[in-house]
Amino acid sequence: MSSSVSHKRIRRSPAARRAEIVAAASTVALTEGLECITLRRIADELGVRPGLISHYFPAVEDLVAEAYGDAAGSELDSLLPADRAGATPTQHLARFFARAAGEAYDDISRLWLNARHLSRYRPLLRDRVVAQEAAWRGRLEGVIREGVERGEFRTDDALATAVQILVVIDGLGAHANTATEGRPPELARMPALTAEHGLGLPPGSLTDAAPN
Secondary structure, three states: OOOOOOOOOOOOOHHHHHHHHHHHHHHHHHHOOHHHOOHHHHHHHHOOOHHHHHHHOOOHHHHHHHHHHHHHHHHHHHHOOOOOOOOOHHHHHHHHHHHHOOHHHHHHHHHHHHHHHHOOOOHHHHHHHHHHHHHHHHHHHHHHHHHHHOOOOOOOOHHHHHHHHHHHHHHHHOOOOOOOOOOOHHHHHHHHHHHHHHOOOOOOOOOOOOOO
């Protein structure tokens, strides 16, 4: 009996093969949802047998949690990288808000909605959601603290201000599944406006001519 799966595969190290599996699962998570991740689906995406996927991830719940963590962590590094490449805290935040505004951010917003809902029933995924929430808070708090130390920002509680900003971003993201058309520009600016107010910045500091 013939198989539709090719037996000719590029031999990769275990670490490279595992990373390839996680990357494929992350793409499915972002474009279709975490529920669509199955061992067979990812095997089909990579053109391998399901047994290869189960060798690295015996339980699909492990792969779902890993895929979410990879996608959310990559998005954090893209939107708010730890290495600011010489940008001031104000410039770094302006770039973050510019990147996180609008339809381009909808896929990751949908993923967060998806993960938070499923995490109620999936402990492994819940642990990853908690870890990613802490990572986002910590990264943003770090930028704010440095801005305060450099005299760019004014706030008595960097963590509280970071949480306030993230709550606004999450609130807007909650509508990613339904409010995708006719979105007023003012809504996309709300996180930046909240940050300007919370950090004692003049209006427009984080919204006007934000760097690419």
